[in-house]
Amino acid sequence: FTNNQILKIEFDSGKGTLHLFVDGAQQPIYISGINEKVRFVIYMCTSGSTCTLRSLKKLLTPTVGHLPNEKALQW
Structure with missing residues (x-):
């Protein structure tokens, strides 16, 4: 990563997925x-x-979409 980049991690506990x-x-x-x-x-x-952590919150609905080149790594 480079300076001043904004990283967001979204964990969906219902689906057991983590997206960056x-x-x-x-x-x-x-x-x-x-x-x-x-x-x-x-x-x-x-x-x-x-x-700097800007927020830590529970989302009502996921913001993740499906990408044509997405790949899942099994935990």
Whole structure:
């Protein structure tokens, strides 16, 4: 990732899927088969790096769409 990018992670506990968005664009690789509790961890490897969590909320409806080149990675 580069400086000032906006990352969004959307976890659907009903479907057991986790999707990543970079600067508003849904990424084609997603994780499926997640059937346990999820904890999010942020790892920074460069000294002086920062991360701002702008929101953590429960969505009423998913924002994920289907992409023609999407691929699921089984958890």
